[in-house]
Amino acid sequence: MKINLLITGLILCMGFAISSIASNTGKDVKSFTKAKPSPEINDKHKVAVPVAHEVPVTSTYRFVKKDENKIVDNDSTMSAFFEALYTLKAEAKDSTDVLSVVHIGDSHIQAGYLTGRVMRNFQHEFGNAxxxxxxxxxxxxxxxxxxxxxxxxxxxxxxxxxxxxxxxxxxxxxxxxxxxxxxxxxxxxxxxxxxxxxxxxxxxxxxxxxxxxxxxxxxxxxxxxxxxxxxxxxxxxxxxxxxxxxxxxxxxxxxxxxxxxxxxxxxxSSGVLYHSIGINGAHYADYVNSYAFKQTQVLAPKLIIISLGTNEAFGRNLKETVLKYQIDETISKIKQENPNSLLLITTPPECYIKKRVNKKVIYEPNAKVAKVRDVLIDYAKEKGIAYWDLYEVTGGKGSCKNWYSSKLMSRDRIHFTQDGYQLQGDLLYNALISGYNEYVANRNRLQ
CATH class of the missing domain: 2.60.120 (Jelly Rolls)
Structure with missing residues (x-):
């Protein structure tokens, strides 16, 4: 009799505990186990820290170097951008702020798949303006x-x-x-x-x-x-x-x-505006003599992302000194017209180049992409500009073979499929969010 009463009591207690969990979370027990992690708590002030969540990236593509997926920012130039995101997140209900980003590039950007993915990820997390x-x-x-x-x-x-x-x-x-x-x-x-x-x-x-x-x-x-x-x-x-x-x-x-x-x-509404400016065939030098940078002043970008370099890698006589001059001329023009904007340079992913050998068309990895990548990174380090090394994140040397065989590159073997661009968009977003979360952790640790 006592054993039966004891078992009955345990069952009732377990039922009450499960019921309490479901009641407190507003979800059933099954959904509770799949809920997103709660915001971190700053023990000093007992307030929720507005962390953000990275988007899941499939593990199918093992050639993607997720461990390398980060924003390199040795001079902490991105702090003001992360602080603006923090404000949007912390004051979501009461904020009237709009955070503007401008993403400049070539055909990889014009299609809108990469930037569209980044835009929607940001707006899902920080608000759609x-x-x-x-x-x-x-x-x-x-x-x-x-x-x-x-x-x-x-x-x-x-x-x-x-x-x-x-x-x-x-x-x-x-x-x-x-x-x-x-x-x-x-x-x-x-x-x-x-x-x-x-x-x-x-x-x-x-x-x-x-x-x-x-x-x-x-x-x-x-x-x-x-x-x-x-x-x-x-x-x-x-x-x-x-x-x-x-x-x-x-x-x-x-x-x-x-x-x-x-x-x-x-x-x-409050939130993020993500403006995309991409033109097929564009080089760094093409943007200098246009009204593009002057007119971006109206958009008031907190951050300007520059994704160029693929077309430079198809030049017959690629000279690093000339390329560096063209990069500097473009970056200087951006700074002149948008002095309050932060900058982020991205490197181009590896792609193929088409050649004819014995009257037969062959494709091989374009080795000049790596040279462009090196010039961009050296320039970013020299000028104290943050950069994202997409070339390395996508797998580095020889990676275009993996992207093509995985049907993430288009038939021309220069551009990517919609899935390929969207994967790159998720990777860029995650790199930025990783930097943001690190900033938030340090920010609250110092308070």
Whole structure:
């Protein structure tokens, strides 16, 4: 009898304990075992430390060097960026802050797969302030990311910063589009699937100062030249969020110049804006003589990430001294136009080069990528700029064979598949979050 009572009591106690756990967590017992780790506690102040979580990266690709996946920042230049993330995280409910990042690059960036992944990871963790910069790339007759559409009934002439003899000035997105029509129109629309969650109620228009001012058929309150210091940008404000809008304008004078560069879409919420600027075939030197860096001032980036170097590795006569000069010229221009922005340089991943041997096409790893990588790292160390060594993280020398055999590279063996770019985006995000969490730990240890 006593044994039965004892067993009954133990069962009741266990049931009460399990019930208490489920009640306190707001989850059932099964989900409790899979819950994310709780925020760390600062014992000194007894407050939650706003750590962030890295995204899971599959262990299938063993050639990826996860142990090397870090931001190298010997001078702690990234601290201000991490502090801004900390503020967003700590004051999530009450914050009105927007943290802006600009990511500049070549075709690896233009496709939007890599940067789109980083953007969505950041916004999931720190808040979504909007889609950010969208550029009329298709109107300039080149490819566009798949989460937005910019269309028009006008006929447009396009210019890109890689053109030796540019037919048009190029702006914030690395392109410019111009029409001869007197009545101008654009339709901005987020993709039904890939653009979900990016409704907007604020539009920053980048254009020539003589371009017709655009307005909307549905905008109740439009404000021109909100940023009065910049003649090339103004904002339109809408009363409600929308995922599409038709903009129109008219040439009222003979001097009107319907030349446009892009749009930035925001939703008025606190969080991260991640702006992507990528042009197929771009080199460091291509960005110098453009309005791109000057116009990024409007975006007020806390961090500018530069991902260039692949196209330099295909030059016939790659000279390290010349490349270093071109890198320095570009970085200096960025600093001149954005003196308050932090910088992060990334190295290019290894890729193949196509050759003909005995009238037969063969592919072999492009050894010049490693040379470009070395110049970039030496420059970053010399100038005290943080860098992320994607070349090494992806596996280093010979890694392109693994990426291609794993179907992470495209058929041209230079670019990557969507899965490949998204994996690289996760790796970049995790490297930044690892640095952030280390900063948070040190920050609270010193308090």
């Amino acid at each position: 909007g889609r950010g910069l969208v550029v009329p790339l298709k109107l300039a007759r080149t490819n566009e990311p798949n989460d937005y559409f910019i269309t028009s009934t006008n006929q447009w002439k396009g210019g890109r910063l890689i053109q030796k003899n540019r037919t048009l000035p190029v702006g914030v997105g690395g392109i410019g589009v111009e029409t001869q029509s007197k009545a101008v129109n654009f339709t901005l629309r987020m993709g039904e699937k890939n653009g979900t969650g990016y409704e907007f109620n604020q539009i920053t228009v980048f254009s020539d100062e003589k371009a017709p001012v655009l307005d909307s058929e549905v905008a109740i309150d439009s404000v021109s030249n909100v940023t009065t210091d910049y003649s090339f940008a103004y904002k339109l404000r809408l009363d409600t969020l929308t995922d599409s809008i038709r903009l129109k304008g008219s040439c009222n004078t003979a001097s009107s110049n319907p030349l446009y560069y892009g749009f930035s879409l925001e939703n008025g």
